[in-house]
Amino acid sequence: MTDGRVLVLNSGSSSVKYQLVDPADRSRPAAGIVERIGERGSRLRHTTADGARRTREEPMPDHRAALKAMAAELAADGLGFDSPGLVAVGHRVVHGGRRFTEPTLVTPEVEAEIERLVPLAPLHNPANLTGIRTARTLNPNLPQVAVFDTAFHTTIPEAAARYAIDTGVADAHRIRRYGFHGTSHAHVSRACARLLGRDPSEVNVIVLHLGNGASASAVAGGRCVETSMGLTPLEGLVMGTRSGDVDPAVIFHLSRVAGMSVDAIDDLLNRRSGLIGLCGDNDMREIRRRIDEGGEDGERARLAFEVYVHRLRKYVGAYTAVLGRVDAIAFTAGVGENSAEVRAAVVAGMDEGLGPVVDPERNARREDGPRIISPEYARVAVAVVPTDEELEIAVQAHALVTG
Ligand SMILES: Nc1ncnc2c1ncn2[C@@H]1O[C@H](COP(=O)(O)OP(=O)(O)O)[C@@H](O)[C@H]1O
Ligand SMILES: CC(=O)OP(=O)(O)O
Numbered sequence: 001m002t003d004g005r006v007l008v009l010n011s012g013s014s015s016v017k018y019q020l021v022d023p024a025d026r027s028r029p030a031a032g033i034v035e036r037i038g039e040r041g042s043r044l045r046h047t048t049a050d051g052a053r054r055t056r057e058e059p060m061p062d063h064r065a066a067l068k069a070m071a072a073e074l075a076a077d078g079l080g081f082d083s084p085g086l087v088a089v090g091h092r093v094v095h096g097g098r099r100f101t102e103p104t105l106v107t108p109e110v111e112a113e114i115e116r117l118v119p120l121a122p123l124h125n126p127a128n129l130t131g132i133r134t135a136r137t138l139n140p141n142l143p144q145v146a147v148f149d150t151a152f153h154t155t156i157p158e159a160a161a162r163y164a165i166d167t168g169v170a171d172a173h174r175i176r177r178y179g180f181h182g183t184s185h186a187h188v189s190r191a192c193a194r195l196l197g198r199d200p201s202e203v204n205v206i207v208l209h210l211g212n213g214a215s216a217s218a219v220a221g222g223r224c225v226e227t228s229m230g231l232t233p234l235e236g237l238v239m240g241t242r243s244g245d246v247d248p249a250v251i252f253h254l255s256r257v258a259g260m261s262v263d264a265i266d267d268l269l270n271r272r273s274g275l276i277g278l279c280g281d282n283d284m285r286e287i288r289r290r291i292d293e294g295g296e297d298g299e300r301a302r303l304a305f306e307v308y309v310h311r312l313r314k315y316v317g318a319y320t321a322v323l324g325r326v327d328a329i330a331f332t333a334g335v336g337e338n339s340a341e342v343r344a345a346v347v348a349g350m351d352e353g354l355g356p357v358v359d360p361e362r363n364a365r366r367e368d369g370p371r372i373i374s375p376e377y378a379r380v381a382v383a384v385v386p387t388d389e390e391l392e393i394a395v396q397a398h399a400l401v402t403g
């Protein structure tokens with residue numbers, strides 16, 4: 001008998017991922033994803049505990065409709081919002097500002113604060129709020145817990161969190177480095193320490209979270225000291241559709257010389273840049289396929305790959321200097337866990353200087369679970385450490401409501 005399951009919601013701008021998690025045995029009695037919300041061809045894919053899959057294709061004009069479809073799928077297996085084993089809904093909330101450093105029970109006041117942070121995460125926080133509100137209408141008595149992407153980064157020292165702009169302006173508008181994907185960086189840095197057989201308090205790790213959104217962090221003895229995303233999830237690495245770092249003057253230039261509006265530039269940098277902007281594809285599998293096929297199209301894909309990898313190498317170098325001593329580099333999320341090519345290219349030629357090196361045979365192995373892919377002799381371990389934001393959120397939400 002379960003001592004309580006948590007329904008974890010990870011709402012993105014056009015998708016909702018959900019998992020019903022039993023933290024006691026880490027099992028997932030149900031999981032799924034709703035994609036293309038508000039677009040044509042919206043669909044839900046649901047997986048049950050025994051691996052059976054169901055697909056629902058119907059118009060889902062907004063997140064509310066998506067969550068209702070999800071609730072109906074769960075209810076079909078007796079796992080709905082009023083099922084007795086469900087003790088909480090755990091929400092991944094992307095922006096928690098400086099205030100939320102811990103998992104937090106959602107009250108009207110907490111909800112208002114998440115709303116106040118919408119301008120700092122316009123792609124993410126509104127979807128998170130809809131998740132909270134819809135879950136409440138589905139069962140008003142169920143506790144809801146917010147777990148913030150920013151929480152793990154609140155330990156970043158002031159020297160790293162401050163932008164070098166006028167202090168009065170920065171403070172008045174809450175402009176600083178907040179950092180995101182924190183639940184993943186926390187989980188992966190701890191799991192990486194365990195993989196090395198050491199306590200997190202003893203290890204310095206560079207975590208490279210490479211999904212559709214991508215970010216790097218430097219974690220010293222279990223505390224985050226630097227991360228690549230900033231005020232919003234736009235800064236830093238090259239991502240699927242986001243540019244990451246650009247000279248801020250690019251924005252003035254596009255406004256003054258190209259006559260683009262602020263909204264058009266926002267759309268360009270957040271949705272039409274990164275890998276998709278460079279080569280028309282944001283999926284690393286497709287990019288590798290095009291490179292292998294060759295030709296002019298392959299060359300465009302290769303350049304996108306090289307820009308992506310170059311940015312990562314710069315961050316590895318910078319974070320090595322920030323940490324002083326690096327024990328491990330951990331690759332995680334969709335690209336980090338699956339692309340041996342990206343992993344090899346990121347550390348290529350670093351063995352004599354910075355230290356990390358991958359063993360080609362270990363790197364190429366397709367295995368689940370955390371594993372070391374550097375050779376025994378390496379000074380800096382290189383590891384693949386699958387992230388599990390959902391488990392992390394479920395454990396934290398469960399502890400809060402039952403503790
Ligand atoms: N087998 C694979 N090889 C290379 N890249 C992959 C593979 N599987 C997934 N990816 C990459 O991972 C990305 C999705 O990562 P994920 O962590 O699921 O992102 P998000 O949580 O931001 O939606 C895809 O866009 C694709 O680029
Ligand atoms: C914060 C962020 O970039 O999240 P995601 O990778 O889910 O878009």
Ligand SMILES: [Mg+2]
Nearest residue numbers: 211212213333
């Ligand atoms: Mg993700």
